[in-house]
Amino acid sequence: MAISSAFHADNVETPMLVNTVDGAVDYRGRPASRFDSGGWRSAAYIIGVEVAERSAYGGIVSNLVTFLTGPLGQSTATAAANVNFWDGTASLLPLLGAFVADSFLGRYRTITLASFLYILGLGLLTLSAILPSLIGFECQSHKLIPCYSPQLQVLLFFFSLYVVAVAQGGHKPCTQAFGADQFDGQDQEECKAKSSFFNWWYFSLCAGSSVTASILNYIQDNLSWALGFGIPCMLMVIALTVFLLGTSTYRYSIPQNGKGPFMRIGSVFVAAFRNWQRSTPTTTPTELEFQGFLPHQKSQQFKFLDKALLAPNHLNGDGSVCTIAEVEEAKAVLRLFPIWGTCLIYAIVFSQSSTFFTKQGVTMERTIYGRFKIPAASLQSFIDIGILITILIYDRIFVPLTRSYTRNPSGITMLQRIGTGIFISVFSMIVSAVVEMRRLRTAQVYDLVDKPSETIPMSVWWLVPQYLLFGIADVFTMVGLQEFFYDQVPTELRSIGLALYLSVFGVGSFISSFLVSAIERATGGVGRDSWFSNNLNRAHLDYFYLLLAGLSLGGFAAYFHFARSYIYNRRGTL
Template sequence: MDETVATTGSHSTGVEIPLLNNFVDGAVDYRGHQVLRSKSGFWRSARFIISVEVAERFSYYGVSSNLITYLTGPLGQSTATAAVNVNAWTGTASLLPLVGGFIADAFLGRYRTIIMASLIYILAIGMLALTTLVPSNCENLVGVTSCSPPLQVIMFFISLYFVAFAQGCHKPCALAFGADQFDATDPHEFRAKSSFFNWWYFGMSAGPAVGVFVLSYIQDNLSWGLGFGIPCIIMGLALIVFLLGTKTYRFPKKIEDKNAFVRIGQVFVEAARNWRTTPSVASLEEKACETFAHQGSQQFKFLNKALLSHDELNECGPVCSIDEVEEAKAVLRLVPIWASCLSYSTVISQTTTLFTKQGATLDRSIGSAFEIPAATLQSFIGISIIILIPIYDTILVPLTRYFTKKPFGLTMLQRIGTGIFISIGLMVVSAHVESKRLETAKEYGLLDDPAATIPMKIWWLLPQYLLVGAADVFTIVGMQEFFYDQVPSELRSIGLALYLSVTGVGNFLSGFLITILQNITGHNGEDGWISDNMNRGHIDYFYYLLAVISTVASFIYVYAAKSYVYNKKRPV
């Protein structure tokens, strides 16, 4: 790891194909030696990592997509309680990447963290499968909170949260490690990196599309133990595939400097310590502007006080450098974008809870003998993405590039914003379909029969699932690239964890809204908007409320995006 990387000058050429015998600056192989561009990284390594992430997503969605059915079935929970539990678990799973990213960036590194996470994944899903083998009679009982043995319930949730922790370590590190295989200083690899994020999400969607369709059927019709056991086997095979690519991987060379967490944290500490100090602030701000010559230095001016020494009479310089202050500002600039994306994740969190419960009330028959599980429609999110990613990468990017004159067509923030606006339409469509479902239940006198099948095909829900996929192609992929690109290189696992935490907080917000609405609309024994009897509830009102919240949030996002200053001089 301590060898000096040779400088070849090849990055200054405009060639499309990299020279064969040049080394990659700032990267080493698994033994700490210099790496040749022709034998390491790029798509040859990325394919291994994408394959592993396909398996990980297959396993994760094999657990999460039909979880509400298991909670309301074998574990006997109410619809509202199960929805809150699913949102809490999904939210935790989406926040834990912050922990996983910290472990990787501060201690283990991305490669070793992925291996650790895979081993925990295998153990956790195996435990989960074993807990489902305990027999339960919940389906035959009415009005109970839980009829499973307490130990089974405890072990089930412990295993479930171990799965959340494992994916929290796996997901941000795998994505960051995959992007690390592309050298941003090489023109050819730099352009390929943007396509990598598209095809990464293509793989992430292919895994769930297969997993949801196959595993939800097995779980509903054959065995929950088998339905959870298959992902355990898949994760074992995925770990083997990941290890097979070790010799081709590029590992970021360690920088002998203060840890990035220490550098950024020190800026905030020093700015706080000097907040009452006024001498020389103007001159320091002027110096910062002259040094960086961009608007970024004009934002968050209070951090410029980190450039002051503790004692203005002391000839010693400040603890923090201008570079470190600008680095801290770059991280802080992400916060408004992060916050304004929360409404999007709140909308998308309905796909694994209320969308599934809607589908369970509809006619799911195909032919005379086959009935598809309600969770199966979640696979169409992946199918939508699988279809749209190639269209975006090969058609939409060149088309928008022609009009915008920008190398990648839409900027990262424009791409995110497009998906947010699609999500507003998604909620309006979902509300309209739910209103139609309630009208049909009333027409056939089924309002007081929660177990009845509404004479309305489940395919009515298909447009809202397809819209989720379309929104994800823009917002999710855009957030992945944005949060990877706009943080210091040493903190890219944390950067991607920030993007994942948007989903986590959104799920918690969804659970919070459901709880509040239940208390407001379901008092005095009346059915609330989200009721165990779906035919007496009003999920359509909830969807319209989310559409209004998303509309307000979209204006906040536009303001935040227009005032955002990219911290790297790159063609955005």
């Protein structure tokens, strides 16, 4: 198959032609044409695939807490912890998927394989939803007793859920990296288009997933959970078909040298460790400039890695084990981790919208016409609405205005953008706490504290501001993190870079799950209602939100400290 050469071209040398893109080939392994491959045409196929995938994923995660507390009968705290743990696992698995893509299969094949696995997982998830009725029918026909074992449904449901998590781990980091690969960062016009790509990528995802998630939430709450899980399965079949249709238009990146990226970076750390007792070598600025790095990067950060430039003691000669470019490549990856760590608090805040926000909405007045009640989970669409409006303003008004002042093609730097979103998230938690205080007071006024099944006469629209603030913060932090982790890693590790961005939210979900469990144990017990009591009218989610606001403020201070000292890699050198 001709396309195979595009994935295993370790030793391919692409000639620099006027109308070709350096470091990229087409589906037949030939130098990629600048005019006949890549660009917005190819990106449109990939964006379409991701819209379908995010719609499928969002249709599950947005209402998952309702399924767990409803058909599966779990408590609120247990369900929230399970959702956070699963979502965290799904956000960490992209590290494995990106490793497989960048080291073995390539992004195209990884996306294809992950899509098939996705379809399998969603199909089994649909089966788990209809299992009780299937078993009940068989039992009735054959007079079997007992007729139904709920443990079987639980096992199949969670198995299917984690198959979806594995599939998402291979799909998500590769699609966005593959989409950005369709633009040449060395070309001035395509470089601007690549920056806009991250904005419009997120815009398209939110526009598509907000509509489908709302529809799926209504189907799940009012019609059938089986249908609510089956539609995402069909969406993924369509997504795979669309992706394969664009095969002949894509640009495929090829390795820049024979040594794999993980081997290169790993060898730097191994060599530096072997030479840890020796003095750090000095290197002239001319050498660094020749390699394409800023001269002061080497002299000011992670000097211990410079020892990888020395030959081991048992070897003769002055030859170095690693090149300067390889050392600077390792430093570039290491420089990401302080930023990664200080964004974890934002990820903890982010995870609340699909758990406790939804449970609050269930207790409030949701009737909008006659007897029609909107699903509580559908309010998450206001996050998408906030994102859509903010992206339009940001990309069409804010960036051009600030670009003329800062001379930065993106208007503001990636780290400034991320920090702005983290700061906004502090206010989102404060607003959430204030709204929850009002909800609790309303329950007291109407003597509904011990009547959790009764609807509190407070409109669910009170929750809209906190959802909108989440959306605004996402445009700054989420999109900023995507561009940052794609741009600041070696070219061959861009799937890993985006997987690192996703892992922020994976680890954040795990921390959120641990935090909820710890607070549940500390504040609950015999005769006491915890902050997360099943009776939300006796719970104290407002305390939890205020705690997160304080943690977010501390996280922002730490982020600001590390962002100020961060040294950007020169665009296009890695």
